[in-house]
Amino acid sequence: MADPRPSSGTEPPRAGGLVLSLDAMGGDRGPEAVVAGLGRFLAKQPEARVLLHGPEGLLTPLARPLGERVRVVHAPDVVAMTDKPSQVMRNGKGTSMWSAVDSVRDGEAQAVVSCGNTGALMAVSMLRLRKLPGVNRPAIACLWPSLNPMGFNVMLDVGADIRADAEDLLVYALMGTSYARQGLGIARPRVGLLNVGTEEHKGRPELKDAHDLIGGATAKGEFDYVGFVEGGDIPSNRVDVIVTDGFTGNVALKTGEGTATLISTLLREAFGRGPLSKMAGLLALPSLQQFRKRVDPRRVNGGVFLGLNGTVIKSHGSADETGVAAALRLAGRLGAAGFAERIAARVASAVALAQDGTPMDGGATPAGGPEAPEEQQQS
């Protein structure tokens, strides 16, 4: 690594060592929801400390009940959802988002969480943290409820860049593999390349090239390559990591969310129709809650920016207390695992792919699903 700056996750997990940076502003529900989520996170993570960025006068009274483990870092300005990334890059120095990212840049925190404007957060993160050597296009990775044993698949890119060439897709495969390993505890992830058919002659030219590149990187990258997958495979147990460009990935992600919303609306309608259905609905409540917990987007809240010198988690703009707490847990898990360093090593190994060498990723860190680590990290 040529970058001399300290960055997130340089130290192994240790008692009292976890420090996260949190942008209090920019979410749709205001800093109150963010601080409430922070409170929920801290209650289950007695060793964690958090730097809370935003206007001091607003945040200090909100953060007071959380005690000494929260330190408010004053930033007077706020990035609005409508601000263009280019504006924020030029004039955003006084914003809570910029300040929150700088805590990771300066080595004060192992990971940063923001509910703000995705484009602005990516722009500020690229400007302040810089891309990893070998990464042309950083990616946003999301978790997707699935039928695989961990209950979640990883998909990337879901919206960092609307284009990706074959080399980018190879780097996505490697970064996604690291994420599945550190974030979900899957020792040898199965990677698939999203296409409109599983036959080798189908799809766009860059996909055929990426197919060969990824297929040739499995030994060194310690993953299995299942070849082309289709949209129907995204929530399946055929694959753990789905690789695609940011345009297709974003449409797929939002289509999946929209379908889930439609189905839950229709289910609610169905159970609201007639007294028998209502009674059934009441009796079914525990089942439905179990089910809802499994697919609740708030519990898998947190798109991870991959390919930067530091770990950045984009929480959903509309995240409530539950969503913010989930994003912080994800940040804590990745920050503690030295995630950014592992990705850097993984990408460096890709650049040196033609050469012989030993695997450079630290192997699996068994972690359970996104809900499990909360308990594990207390021990």
Add this chain to the structure above:
Amino acid sequence: MADPRPSSGTEPPRAGGLVLSLDAMGGDRGPEAVVAGLGRFLAKQPEARVLLHGPEGLLTPLARPLGERVRVVHAPDVVAMTDKPSQVMRNGKGTSMWSAVDSVRDGEAQAVVSCGNTGALMAVSMLRLRKLPGVNRPAIACLWPSLNPMGFNVMLDVGADIRADAEDLLVYALMGTSYARQGLGIARPRVGLLNVGTEEHKGRPELKDAHDLIGGATAKGEFDYVGFVEGGDIPSNRVDVIVTDGFTGNVALKTGEGTATLISTLLREAFGRGPLSKMAGLLALPSLQQFRKRVDPRRVNGGVFLGLNGTVIKSHGSADETGVAAALRLAGRLGAAGFAERIAARVASAVALAQDGTPMDGGATPAGGPEAPEEQQQS
């Protein structure tokens, strides 16, 4: 229309006039399932007649119970799911698929239904029916369960071509509008262009151009343009027709189907857990069936090929009796409405878009949702 050949839907709906062409072969469940679906369709459509294409020795005994309204047209060969479109174009003359498409080409039937290989069916359809003047890339349109008043949105292209430029997307908007009008009875459809954000500065260059082209065609095309929509809007009540390229549309379609499958699997698991849940599941059965009926892909079975001199319906390869009957009903509705001619007029009007002129589409044919016409057409 410069094309001198007779084609589907040249006559208005009339008693006894509906003739459909059905490819009996190529489906995953064999001709038995196709003929069973045909029987179900004919039971509710006492005036319809069907040309059934495939090996005579196999089909004649199967079709005998259906009586004189079914005529078997002998075709000895079958297109396999693994056959490449180019092979079928060269050597497919003896196949049931080719023969079934030719019935529309020769004016013997108003529409054709096949469960076979999509790529081969598109290739044979383009070869035998030819593209409409003004259409560069034909498209496949699907119905998508949605929250709009008809219960379904139209999306295209979902897989005819992996590319689409701005002009193609305009033609898709016009053809999709005609389909929403004839197929769903929506007098003035709302059209949206699928993108990764709703802001005008976002997305690929061809999408920005298409945005302007479609926005300029609303008066002449008698539709409303809601601008860019996102994946989450596909099943929403914001839009009736979603326009996109065939790569993105295919991924979105299959992602939606995969998400629905995941959710129904998890729901079944939830209701199978513990005696209380099982009892609730039993009580909830009518609600769940109601719900399932609403989102059952078999009931919206049938991708329509748009942009050809004739109406072609691609039924799902794994379609069962219910699915085949649904595809035949859709074919009957569109064939009776002179659908191909209306599309031709619509596209011709697009080519002449810069000129003044009166609307060329025949206005709305109220038809109800995909399940309703079955009853309406009996009267």
